[in-house]
Amino acid sequence: MTSILRCDHLRKHKAPYAFSNQRAELIHVSEELSSLDRHISELNTLRSTLHLRTLQLHNLLSPIYVFPTEILSYIFQLAGGPEIHSRSRFDDYWVCLRRALVLSSVSSHFRHVAFDTPELWDKIPLRLAEGNPIDKIPSLLQHCMIRASNITICVSDEHYKGGRNLDSAIKTLFTCDVVRKVKGFEVWSLTNVPLWLSKFNSTFFPMIETLIMTCPPQQLSAFDIGTLNNLTRLNISCGLLDVPAITVPPSVQYLSIGYVAESMFVPLLYQCPNLVECYAEILNELDGPSFTEPLVLNHLKRLRTNTMNAIAVSSSVQHLQLPSLEFLDLDHFAEYSLDIVSLCCSVSASLTSLTISMSTRLEMLDYDDLYQLFRTTFPKLRVLDFTCIGLAVFLNAIHALSPLDSEFNDPRPLHLPALESITLCSSRLEHEPRSVLDSLKNWWSGAALHLHLELQGVGNSDTSATVWTPALTEEFRLIKGNRHIEMMWDYKKI
Structure with missing residues (x-):
């Protein structure tokens, strides 16, 4: 008062x-x-x-730790991942977990926020080595499981040679309380792949949605994970060369597999009716199997693989139906010719991006093949990438894409109405740019179509300066005019 x-x-x-x-x-x-x-x-x-x-x-x-809980939690999520891009994902997980432990040790407020941020604790790296005690691992698992509703475990057993001891460690660590929260599992193994495969079933790991396996080439009597009914993402970075058969559940939507025989890959596709993305490195076989029965992959949107008989023989392609395919990436490095035009034409209605790489001196596609391919109507195609070895195929590609006499007044190819970008590359280049300039004189006049040319592999970093005289450079400028054309000659922009 x-x-x-x-x-x-x-x-x-x-x-x-x-x-x-x-x-x-x-x-x-x-x-x-x-x-x-x-x-x-x-x-x-x-x-x-x-x-x-x-x-x-x-x-x-x-001090900073009085930030609102929501903001501080978001900052913690950024600090904890998702990818550190170190030598391996296993190391990434260790970095993330160490950061989580450090953040939770700064203050009581930090600890409270960190413990309530599940993203800090949902990736757990476990390094199992023979002779190293595992008595501290259960407490780590328990600590993370309390704070994350679902967890991804990354296990490395590269230093474990004894399968029996490893089996005992697995049973000790992966109790019922643990496995019911495991939605993702990554394993790095040198010699214990059969043991791990025996654990990947609906009884031992009933909730797994993502499985990543990394190992050197193995001789396996079987590769059967068909009972993992919740599995949607499967990444196998192993050399599965001598496996009689690969069995996966039909729930798989994302498949990435490396170094698998063609005879194993073709039957694998029939097991994946819900496939959305597929990336495969196929070991070509001269007498590889074909599709002999209809294979309908209604949901497949992305396919990246090297060529093989099954997708490069017309009689086989007719059984393959990919009505939703948007991205197709084909790599041909075998020393024998295969036809890929039929496959490309069969998916022309839905394709938005087409990449073809020919890593062989063999001219797999001649001018007639290229003309048939590039004259096919692709109503949705936006991006076209074509890489070859040798100048002849490179020039044939330009000619096949160039306008006909009847199309001279058209600014862009009418059969490719959505096309925005064309990239043509050659990794073997003769030293004369004259032929390249001549091939561009009849190019489409529209400025909206972006043409990017890369000619590399000359071997002399000064070649572009010596070959491209001022007169040739000026001629290229005049040819470009209003066109959107970019040329890289031996790693230097002209």
């Missing part, structure tokens, strides 16, 4: 007033009320200003 009485506005109104009549008193009281209202308004303004300054000073003087 004392502080209120010190207010100057109150002090001058302590004494009583005498008025000659009631009207005079009314006028006085009204004036005092107006004055008091103005005073209260000024006090409110002053209070708001002081309150705002108080908040500003608190923010300036307070």
Whole structure:
């Protein structure tokens, strides 16, 4: 009350007033009320200003860990991943986990926020080595499982030679409480792949959705994970050369497999009716199997593989139906010719990106093949990449894509209405750019179509300076005109 009485506005109104009549008193009281209202308004303004300054000073003087929980949790998620891009994903997981442990040790507030951020604890690296005790691992698993609803475990047993001891360690670590939370599993193994395969079943790991296996080439009597009914993503980075058969569940939507025999890969596709993305490195076989029965992959949108009989023989391609395919990436490095035009034409209606790489001196596609391919109507194709060895195939590709006499006035190919970018590359290049310039004189006139040319492999970093004379450079500038053409000659832009 004392502080209120010190207010100057109150002090001058302590004494009583005498008025000659009631009207005079009314006028006085009204004036005092107006004055008091103005005073209260000024006090409110002053209070708001002081309150705002108080908040500003608190923010300036307070440490960072008083950030709102939601913001701090988001920052922790960024600090913990998702990818560190170190030597291996196993090392990435260790980095993420170490950061989580450090963040939770800074203060009680940090610890509270970190423990309530599941993304910090859902990736657990386990290095199992013969002779190393595993008694501390269960507590680590328990610590992470409490804080993450689902976990991904990355196991490395590269230093485990004894299968029996490893089997005992697996049973000790992966209890029922642990495996019911495991949605992702990655294993790096040198010699114990058969043991791990025996564990990948619906009884031992019933909830797995993602499985990644990395190992050197193995001789396996079987590769059967067909009971993992929740599995949607499968990545096998192993050399499965001598496996009689590969069995996977029909739930697989993402398949990445490296160094698998063609005779193993073709039957594998029949097991994956729900496939959306497929990346495969196929070991070509001269007498590899073909599709002999209809194979319908309604959901497949991305396919990257090297050529093989099954997709490069017309009688086989007719059994393959890929109505939703958008991205097709084909690599041919075998020393024998295969026809891929039929496959490309069969998916022309849905394709948005087509990449063809020929890593062989053999001219797999002659001019007639290229003309048939590039004259096919691709209504949705936006990106076309074509890489070859040798200048002849490179020039044939340009000629096949160039306008005919009847199309001379068209700014862009009408049968490729959505095309935005064409990239043509050659990794073996003769030293004369004249033929390349001549092939570009008849190119489409529209500026919206981007043509990118890369000619490499000359072997002399100064070649572009010596071969491309000022006259040739000026000629290229005139040919470009308003066209969107970019040329890289021996790694240098012309």
